[in-house]
Amino acid sequence: MAKLLLSCDDYVFRCNGKYYARTQEKYDFYQRYLRVFDKLRLVTRCVDEKQLGKSRVSLDDSRIEFVPMPFFSGPLQYAKAYYKIYKQLKGITDGCDAAILRLPSTIAQRVCTKVMKSGIPYATELVFDANDAMDNATNPIERLLWSNIHRQMVNACNHADGVACVTEHYLQKHYSSQKLDAFFGHYSSLALDKSFYTGARHFPIGKEISIAHVCTQVQFKGRKGYNEVIEAIAKLKKRGVDVSVNFAGPDYHDGISKLTNLAQTLGVGDRIHFIGGVSRTQLSEYLEKSDIYVMPTWAEGLPRVIIEAMAKGLPCITTPVSGNPELVEEHFLVPYYDTDTLADRIEELTKDVSLYEKTSRVNFERSKKYEASLLEARRDDFYHNLMDKIK
Incomplete structure (x- = not known):
């Protein structure tokens, strides 16, 4: 009966003493570890609710043990919760046979220290490139924070029995294990069911082009480029190109209000829309309606x-950072601050029928590599390799 210690940058909900996942997708995420391991000790942040949210999914499973951490967001709230987390992590590895740490994660990194001291085998799953975040940070404080996170991730991976990355090649340049008998894997955390796929697109004739952008936090001057998209739309308006943007995602630190003011200042308030967070079903519909x-x-x-978006046949424009070049053709990889070229690429797709349809076909075909059953097989192999390390 192998018991896995899992820590990740996520959170669960607690209501009347019972635990809940945010969505069905998150419930399925935790279940994937139980395909290989018999029991799971989950160490993650916890939000207490007096009244259960509508999208919550019960995590009532005798195989899952919860170690709830105080909920925090950002360095200041973390500092206030630091000592409480310290007490919660006492004896955290007791009774566990192996550990998986999903990084970067403040909680998982602290769990890593305990795991390394305990001597139980462990693996890391890397879902974000702290090195790129460090290099591209917009202010010295952010750069310092990401520099520290990057060093911690390097150290955690150097001593890990196994290292898995969401990229096929890119993250591996910055993070690996120095153990001679280490094992490696690569798989996205995505679970893209075949039913989600549609097909390549035909050029949208006779309608205003609709741009999609999805994020878990709508943040002013954040790393997902909200400001830059709005600035590009303003430049397109001056060129006589009519496009609109629907930003999907919940508000973060009054970001929607600030971005709305920016759009109005630039004269494109009527072309920028915020639709809030979307469920899995809503995401599918939202992307299908976008161009x-x-x-x-x-x-x-x-x-x-x-x-x-690629699985829906959408042409995609992003930046040449982290794993993006593994997904998107070089022509549509635009430097973060280059809003002139960003506007150029959008304009090309609104006017060039052949380019639009070719890009759609290429993207759709590439997305097939990330279908759920293919990724599931690679994840299971990685977890079985960790099982083999248990003494």
């Missing part, structure tokens, strides 16, 4: 939403 996916970003792992 182009645009996401300038200064750091990623392998962005799931770009793969999802």
Whole structure:
């Protein structure tokens, strides 16, 4: 009976003493580890709710043990929760046979210290490139924070029995294991069911082009390029190119209000829309109604939403960072701050029928590599390799 210790940068909900996942997708995410391991000790942040949210999915499973960490967001809230987390992590590896640490994650990194001291075998799953975040940070404080996270990730991976990356090649340049008998894997955390796929697109004739952008936080001057997209739309308006943008995602630190003001200042308030967070079903419908996916970003792992947009046949424009070049053709990789070229690429797709349809076909075919059953097989192999390390 092998018990896995899992820690990740996520959170669960607790209501009346019972635990819940945010969505069905998150429930399925935890279940994937139980395909190979018999029991799971989950160490992650926890949000207490007096009244259960509508999208919550029960995690009532006798095989899952919860170690709830205080919920925090950002360095200041983390500092306040630091000592409480310290107490919660006492004896965290007791009774566990192996560990998986999903990085970067503040909680998982602290768990890693305990795991390394305990001597149980462990693996890392890398979902984001802290090195790129460090290099492209917009201010010295962010750069310092990401530099520290990057060093911690390098150290965690150097001593790991196994290292898996969401990219096929890129993250591996920065993170690997120095153990002679280490094993390696690559797979996205995406679970893209065949039913999600549509097909290549025909050029949208006779309608205003609709741009999609999806993120978990709508943040002013954030790393996902909201400001840059709005600036590009303003430049397109001056060229006489009519396009609109629907930003999907929940508000973060009053980002929607600030971005709305920016759009109005630039004269494109009527072309910028914020639709809030979307469920899995809503995401599918939202992407199907869109014509182009645009996401300038200064750091990623392998962005799931770009793969999802490709599965809907959308031409995609992003930046040449992290795993993005593994997904998108070079012509549509635009430097983060180059809003002139970003506007050029959008304009090309609105006017060149052949380019639009060719890009759609290429993207759709590439997305097939990330179908759920293919990724599931690679994940299971990686987890079985960790099982083999248990003494």
